[in-house]
Amino acid sequence: MTISENKKIYFASDQHFGAPTAELSFPREQKFVAWLDQVKQDAEAIFLLGDLFDFWFEYKKVVPKGFVRVLGKLAEIRDSGIPIYFFVGNHDLWMSDYFQKELNIPVYHDNQEYTFGNKTFLIGHGDGKGPGDKGYKRMKKVFTNPLSKWIFRWLHPDIGVSLAQYLSVKNKLISGDADVKFLGEDNEWLVQYAKRKLETKHYNYLIFGHRHLPMIIKVGDNAEYVNLGDWIGYFTYGVFDGETFELKTFQ
Structure with a gap:
C-alpha cells in the first residue's frame, strides 16, 4: 500500500461496544464515532483489530440490535x-460476511502481512497466540466448531444474544485484572509470540489488540511489538505516517 502525501494509516482495537450494558456503552460509542470523524480527514486506511463488539453473531437473516451510529459511520x-x-x-x-456484503469491509480471522511504504507489518487481534492461554485456545476450538455454531444458531436471538452478553460480562472477558498490569517482557505472551515470528521473517511492526494495555516494545533489530490498548479506559489508537508509528490517546 502506498501512503499518499499527508495521509496516515490508523489502527484501533477492543472497543467492546455493548458492555457492560448498552446504556453504559453508548458514551464510548459516541467517542469512537467522533474519533472516526477526525481520522477520516487524512486516513489512507483504517484497521480495526477486533472486539469492536462485546458480542456479535450473524444469523442468516439477523444481526445483533444496536451500534447504528458506529456501523453508519x-x-x-x-x-x-x-x-x-x-x-x-x-x-x-x-462474524461472517455481513461487513463484507453490507459495508464492503473485508473481514479477517487470522494475522495478515502488509507493506506500507518501505515498512513491513504483521497485523492481527492476538488472541490465542504465543505460549500459554491453553484454556482459551481449547474454548476457541469449541466456539469456532461448525457444530457449535449450528446449535447456537437454533437458539432464538433474544435468548442466544442475551445469554452470550451475560456470560461475557459475568466472566470478566472484557477486561480482567491482568489487563491493567504490565507483566514484564518474559511473561507477556504476545511479546514472546512476536519474537518467535521474527525468527523466521522480519517485520518492522507487529501490531495486535486483545491485551487491552497500550505498549510499544522493541523486540528485535528495527522491530517493535505494539499493543493498541482499548476504548474502555485508555481510548488509545495507533497512527503510521509512512515513516514512524505512534500510539496516541483520543481526547
Missing part, C-alpha cells in the same frame, strides 16, 4: 473511498 467512511480492514477478535469471532 463505517459505511460513510468506506463509501467515501477510504479502505477499512476488520480483524475478528475473541468476542466477535462469529
Whole structure:
C-alpha cells in the first residue's frame, strides 16, 4: 500500500461496544464515532483489530440490535473511498460476511502481512497466540466448531444474544485484572509470540489488540511489538505516517 502525501494509516482495537450494558456503552460509542470523524480527514486506511463488539453473531437473516451510529459511520467512511480492514477478535469471532456484503469491509480471522511504504507489518487481534492461554485456545476450538455454531444458531436471538452478553460480562472477558498490569517482557505472551515470528521473517511492526494495555516494545533489530490498548479506559489508537508509528490517546 502506498501512503499518499499527508495521509496516515490508523489502527484501533477492543472497543467492546455493548458492555457492560448498552446504556453504559453508548458514551464510548459516541467517542469512537467522533474519533472516526477526525481520522477520516487524512486516513489512507483504517484497521480495526477486533472486539469492536462485546458480542456479535450473524444469523442468516439477523444481526445483533444496536451500534447504528458506529456501523453508519463505517459505511460513510468506506463509501467515501477510504479502505477499512476488520480483524475478528475473541468476542466477535462469529462474524461472517455481513461487513463484507453490507459495508464492503473485508473481514479477517487470522494475522495478515502488509507493506506500507518501505515498512513491513504483521497485523492481527492476538488472541490465542504465543505460549500459554491453553484454556482459551481449547474454548476457541469449541466456539469456532461448525457444530457449535449450528446449535447456537437454533437458539432464538433474544435468548442466544442475551445469554452470550451475560456470560461475557459475568466472566470478566472484557477486561480482567491482568489487563491493567504490565507483566514484564518474559511473561507477556504476545511479546514472546512476536519474537518467535521474527525468527523466521522480519517485520518492522507487529501490531495486535486483545491485551487491552497500550505498549510499544522493541523486540528485535528495527522491530517493535505494539499493543493498541482499548476504548474502555485508555481510548488509545495507533497512527503510521509512512515513516514512524505512534500510539496516541483520543481526547
